[in-house]
Amino acid sequence: MKQKHWYDYLWIGELAYLVLGLFNILFAWLGMLFFTIPLLVALFGGSKAYCNRYCGRGQLLNLLGKKLSRNQPPPRFLRSRWFRYGFLTFFMVMFGRMLYQTYQVFAGMPLRQAVTLLWVFRLPWQWPDVSMASPWAAQYAYGVFSIMLTSTLLGFVTMLLFRPRSWCVYCPMGTMTQGICQLKHRKEDLVHGDGAESPADR
Amino acid sequence: MRPNLKLARIGRECVACGCCASVCPRQAIRIAGGVIARVDPALCVGCGKCAAVCPAAVITIEAREVQA
Ligand code: SF4
Ligand code: SF4
Ligand code: SF4
Numbered sequence: 001m002k003q004k005h006w007y008d009y010l011w012i013g014e015l016a017y018l019v020l021g022l023f024n025i026l027f028a029w030l031g032m033l034f035f036t037i038p039l040l041v042a043l044f045g046g047s048k049a050y051c052n053r054y055c056g057r058g059q060l061l062n063l064l065g066k067k068l069s070r071n072q073p074p075p076r077f078l079r080s081r082w083f084r085y086g087f088l089t090f091f092m093v094m095f096g097r098m099l100y101q102t103y104q105v106f107a108g109m110p111l112r113q114a115v116t117l118l119w120v121f122r123l124p125w126q127w128p129d130v131s132m133a134s135p136w137a138a139q140y141a142y143g144v145f146s147i148m149l150t151s152t153l154l155g156f157v158t159m160l161l162f163r164p165r166s167w168c169v170y171c172p173m174g175t176m177t178q179g180i181c182q183l184k185h186r187k188e189d190l191v192h193g194d195g196a197e198s199p200a201d202r
Numbered sequence: 203m204r205p206n207l208k209l210a211r212i213g214r215e216c217v218a219c220g221c222c223a224s225v226c227p228r229q230a231i232r233i234a235g236g237v238i239a240r241v242d243p244a245l246c247v248g249c250g251k252c253a254a255v256c257p258a259a260v261i262t263i264e265a266r267e268v269q270a
Contacts, residue, residue: 042236046235046236047233047235047236048218048219048220048233048236049236051218051219051220052218052219052220052223052224052233053220058219058221062221071254073259074257074258074259078258079215079217079258079259079260080215081215084217162257163255163256163257163259164255164257165219165221165255165257166257167257168217168219168221168257169217169219169257169258174217174218174219175217177236178217178218178236178237180236181218181235181236181237182237184235185235185236185237
């Protein structure tokens with residue numbers, strides 16, 4: 001057995017996040033960590049260390065997949081560029097829509113207290129009252145939680161059908177961080193002029 | 203000389219998730235620059251563990267080229 005490190009338990013954080021969000025939607029704000037940390041690591045560290053080591057979601061899918069996954073290779077299109085970047089684009093559009101809804105509530109529209117799965121299905125769940133927070137902050141929390149639950153659901157389904165971490169093939173954060181690293185290293189190659197070992201080779 | 207006649211080879215569509223590196227018993231894989239997985243041929247024994255977990259299914263286990 002490989003030695004376990006503290007970061008091997010980050011899946012507990014992911015699980016706690018999903019549960020806490022059900023009890024108080026404002027916990028959904030913590031999801032910002034799952035968006036910002038990987039991007040910062042990629043931007044400043046130039047690596048996918050977040051995916052490679054610290055992502056609780058990846059770990060959770062791995063653990064569940066050990067028992068539940070069919071362990072079949074996924075269809076080719078899943079790893080194709082157009083699908084991965086297409087899904088990222090779709091995700092960003094939906095993220096933008098969520099920001100716009102937050103703005104609308106900020107500007108005075110009534111709060112929509114709903115978490116939607118797959119952008120369409122309203123989750124039948126009565127969230128406890130959060131009137132102590134500003135309506136826009138609550139609206140944003142509902143939006144973030146919808147995204148987190150939707151991506152968890154997609155990850156879960158592809159975990160069952162294919163390999164445990166199939167979600168990581170089309171995860172928007174994974175695609176974005178890899179994209180950033182690609183751009184970063186291309187630039188470095190230009191600066192240092194040693195194109196001899198470009199990471200895309202081999 | 204070498205008992206290990208096989209070697210893992212990473213395809214270009216690698217998503218740099220690191221699943222392969224975390225299961226490799228020989229620590230033969232690193233994720234180069236967050237862009238693509240790279241196998242150190244000196245360490246890889248061709249066991250195929252990485253290929254079995256790769257969620258993108260881009261790893262193949264190939265026969266080593268005979269070294270001159
Ligand atoms: S690809 Fe997404 S889910 Fe997978 S390890 Fe990276 S951030 Fe986590
Ligand atoms: S084939 Fe085995 S030894 Fe070689 S890189 Fe894959 S897991 Fe490591
Ligand atoms: S598991 Fe597959 S996709 Fe992930 S880093 Fe290794 S070779 Fe690349």
